[in-house]
Amino acid sequence: MAFDVDRVLAGDLRAAAALMRALDDELPGAHEALREIYPHGGRAFVVGITGSPGVGKSTLVDALITAIRARGERVAVVAIDPTSPFSGGALLGDRVRMQRHATDDGVFIRSLATRGQQGGLSRSTSAAVAVLDAAGFPVIFVETVGAGQAEVDVADATDAVVVVTAPGLGDEVQALKAGLLEIADVLIVNKGDREGADRALADLTNMLALGARAAPALLRTVASSGEGVAEVVAALQALRGRPIAERDARRRRQAARQVLAIAGERARDRARAAIGSENAPGPLAAIIQDVAARTLDPWSAADALSKV
């Protein structure tokens, strides 16, 4: 199947959406089209929005869309939803709230399911961002749900990271923040009208003071009412105005990590093909039987598979 690369590059949303769907479904020709448009990207300001479940990320993104549209800029959102590896269904949660922008041609929202795959962020997200970038969106948000690996990955795929927290999420969440603080360019205490918000802001101020690197902007928002959102937009504009050399240095560091992630995914794909499935065993299916029977260890099995 041939994709209309020229229409994607001209900013045609239908063509861009068709290509993203085809990439998700791994249709023939989709990847060739992605490679063709890739060199035309690199102009978008890509912003990661991350934080623990329940802090109000989607509500904040929704408010940011409104603010950016008011400035007249187009904006795209790639929202990563954790899915069950069994049902394959996405857990949209309050993502639906953003749908009020559905009739605005200047807003494009793409939900991606991670499908329980390792490095789920790198594969589909990088591809979707590359398409939206090539299609000319000047601002692209990448919203990730959940704590852990995805939050770290998002720093590898974006020009700036907004870390969102909220008061009253427990001590362990506080501890997790230490890792997030290190990737944050903007740090937000959302639900800033709730009990504990002052305390959270004070705690974060103290933690930031201890950090070795330049402190991120620390802001209070009430995303549901729009309070503080203008300040977030201003902080993002300041980051967007950083020298190109600085942005490029970050992108160079990211390139290696991205390529490594893809190399790992490709190897898994090849090994999966060699193993096959229960109903359609591949040429090396017997290796898995040996591992299950403990006559072969999984590390030797992986070595054997990578020689395919």
Added chain:
Amino acid sequence: MAFDVDRVLAGDLRAAAALMRALDDELPGAHEALREIYPHGGRAFVVGITGSPGVGKSTLVDALITAIRARGERVAVVAIDPTSPFSGGALLGDRVRMQRHATDDGVFIRSLATRGQQGGLSRSTSAAVAVLDAAGFPVIFVETVGAGQAEVDVADATDAVVVVTAPGLGDEVQALKAGLLEIADVLIVNKGDREGADRALADLTNMLALGARAAPALLRTVASSGEGVAEVVAALQALRGRPIAERDARRRRQAARQVLAIAGERARDRARAAIGSENAPGPLAAIIQDVAARTLDPWSAADALSKV
């Protein structure tokens, strides 16, 4: 370096700990020792404990250790800590609480840092479980912090999964539970004395009634006081008593996923060596420069690296 495989197999904790440290540090000879002990494992009952941050997993594991020790069985814990990819430090949180078992020779606790690597659970965790299994621990807990991928991975590395929730963690957390429900063999509402616990139990009962598969045991605990912990132990014993054929079928399904994960990690390692670092560029370092300059797309770059 040669490791005393016989001492590990005889249950010597120092030898087991030395091997696990060596595996973590990728010392020469460590992996050969792991391959040698692997066929001697497979006897342990391996239980994953997972759930969102702040639900009290560590407190629950601590209470379970006490209950299992009271029955006279030895127990090991592999606790996975999310770490910053920058500082490399583990975020122990209330993990330290478990240290009251530190003087008990029948308890072995190993904290593993994920180091921000993709599929972090599969590499170090599988190795640590294989060592503890070969060393004769009849019960091994694998505790994972955080939502998302790690929670799915844990079902691939264990014989049974305990999913822990707590009241009052917000709607998004509720949504996330749908994915977790599918991997749960035992489902616990911890902090069961708090406001909202009855509601959480009722909600979960309703969600489970809608599920296609056999419902997990649903239990209420107050891990900090020990309330309900005996019932959790009883539920685990029931799972442990499942027919061997059932357990083996699960392990066969897991073998394929584990081998695929290792194959992916190996490919990343090889690609990383080919790229090298900024200070010590590898033979294919130029590929990353091309990706950063957008004269090469990252997918073609990964293909080039996998031909090394």
